[in-house]
Amino acid sequence: MARGANASARVIACCGAPGDRSLDITQATELAHAFAALSDPVRLRLLSLIATSRNGEVCACTMVEALDRSQPTVSHHLKVLREAGLVTSDKRGTWMWYRAVPERLAAVRAALG
Amino acid sequence: MARGANASARVIACCGAPGDRSLDITQATELAHAFAALSDPVRLRLLSLIATSRNGEVCACTMVEALDRSQPTVSHHLKVLREAGLVTSDKRGTWMWYRAVPERLAAVRAALG
DNA sequence: CGACAATATCGACATCTGTCAATATATCCA
DNA sequence: TGGATATATTGACAGATGTCGATATTGTCG
Numbered sequence A, B: 001m002a003r004g005a006n007a008s009a010r011v012i013a014c015c016g017a018p019g020d021r022s023l024d025i026t027q028a029t030e031l032a033h034a035f036a037a038l039s040d041p042v043r044l045r046l047l048s049l050i051a052t053s054r055n056g057e058v059c060a061c062t063m064v065e066a067l068d069r070s071q072p073t074v075s076h077h078l079k080v081l082r083e084a085g086l087v088t089s090d091k092r093g094t095w096m097w098y099r100a101v102p103e104r105l106a107a108v109r110a111a112l113g
Numbered sequence C: 001c002g003a004c005a006a007t008a009t010c011g012a013c014a015t016c017t018g019t020c021a022a023t024a025t026a027t028c029c030a
Numbered sequence D: 001t002g003g004a005t006a007t008a009t010t011g012a013c014a015g016a017t018g019t020c021g022a023t024a025t026t027g028t029c030g
Helices: A025-037 A041-051 A060-066 A071-083 A102-111 B025-037 B041-051 B060-066 B071-083 B102-111
Strands: A057-059 A087-092 A095-100 B057-059 B087-092 B095-100
Touching: A025 A071, A025 A102, A025 B025, A025 B041, A041 A057, A041 A060, A041 A071, A041 A095, A041 B025, A057 A060, A060 A071, A060 A095, A071 A087, A071 A095, B025 B071, B025 B102, B041 B057, B041 B060, B041 B071, B041 B095, B057 B060, B060 B071, B060 B095, B071 B087, B071 B095
Parallel strands: none
Antiparallel strands: A057 A095, A087 A095, B057 B095, B087 B095
16 A cells, blocks of 8 residues: 555665666656655654654554544544555554554655765 | 754654654644655656756756746746755846755755654 | 846636544454 | 444545746846
């Protein structure tokens, strides 16, 4: 479901790349989706909560409490993060536990240089 | 005019930071603005064109030709990139020349880890 | 000055996005 | 089985965003 998880396009030129061309439409659209997932304060705080958690995972219920948003809104944002491949979810009982995907974060970071 | 150019907030925990807390609302909003500037395919292609150019700068007229968008649209996107601090512009005669701001790109990249 | 060229701004419009209340779905427990 | 809890989905709506045509602004050159 996570789209663009295998993209390696870069905004700035890489270490003497052969072609050394700028992004084409497909690459740009793919990358734009990733950045769009990061372009909301609520989502950034969610991702931050998850990525900096002690045991590496956070229950959705915790996040609804932490952020000043309704439960449906938080659920929506978590879905966006998941579809962008930035987090994964694991349902255990009634609770939904979220984990960050460091490789995906690294991939997006790499696209910036 | 460029907002948030001095932010050093990170989504994931930094090298044993003292507080080790997640983003607050202010930091998250600031970062979100930066990512929002990167969340459009046209803007990514513009930034890519600029950042990978031979002499480090690109004339606006070149970009209007390169992308399949109207002149007002390209002008709008360049303005967004400029206000995000990702590029700078320099008017020489009738032409407007754009340059990337590597430090700003690095700062955004650093926020991802 | 006046014609031309490059860029920016304005106004309008369709689409996308964030938000919440209401509701549905899934799971646990008594 | 039935009630309670956690999460997801739906529907609606306001506000933001990308786009273009028309126009304004700025600078060059005869």
